[in-house]
Amino acid sequence: MNALPLVLTVFVACAVEAIEALTIVLAAGLTRQWRSTFQGMAAALLVLAAIVGVLGPTITLLPLTALRLVVGALLAIFRLQWLRKAILRATGHKALHDEASAYLREVAAAKAAPEVAKRGVSDWYAFTLAFKGVLLEGLEVVFIVITFGDNQRNLGAAVVGAAIAVVVVTVTGIAVRAPLAKVPENALKFLVGIMLTSFGTFWGAEGAGVRWPGNDAALLVLVPVVAIVSLACTAWLRRARRSGGAAGSAVQASVSEGVSGP
């Protein structure tokens, strides 16, 4: 695989995670205090560095076939769930992920929580909020970087994609000092779900021993096929929802008629 598609795929996937982490960090920093928030972020980054330090070299020692089988299976499972959620959101069966409302929820919770000093941290709530947010989203970034980088034997390109994403999101967040609500996050998640499900399926099957027709070029067919199936699912659920809604309205109308009728 050329390095550019790898960098772009990792960039988009990691940008989505970075936007979510930024929302939490901003909520903690702006409503509580920045010192404890930065301490929480630093602690999470240390834990992430330790995970990378342990996992990175171990994973590179694994034979490529075993790595592709495990990583492909994990990626396929993990992102198929993401794709499922994105389709449910796109069809109105699940609330859209909205960074502005997620931010308001975090702010309301942060304002309500009492300020408690603990273990050398002046505001334990801000610390844990930033720690959890950065650790959880950071774990996803690490997972994406290691799986993509190792599978393509180009960890450097994956790291570059992730680093650009984190820097771009951080700089934008600092500039606007608000959650990045205008980023089409749900559409990005849909796109990332399609890309990562395709890669997971490709690597998983390769790890199980299959030889894809056309080798790596099979991805050029697999990605559009996953996209078509996902869009078809979206269209199917939208139609079902509309016809269900129409049927519901008809029932409601007949009930109303019965109530208000002679």
Added chain:
Amino acid sequence: MMRALKSFGAFWYDFVIGDDWQVAALVVAALAVTALLVHVARVNAWWLLPVCAFAALVWSLRRATAGKS
């Protein structure tokens, strides 16, 4: 200690498996059958995992939206 272990397990379960464990089970089963077909029956079953992944997705969406529309 038990509570910490439980929440650690719950975190990883939620992180990897997510909302629908049956999707994960189907993908793992498809990978196992693919490996069997390739290594035992000598069939290059490259098509099996994508087909099962699509089936798992459609089946999961159907169950998630059943009775809602």
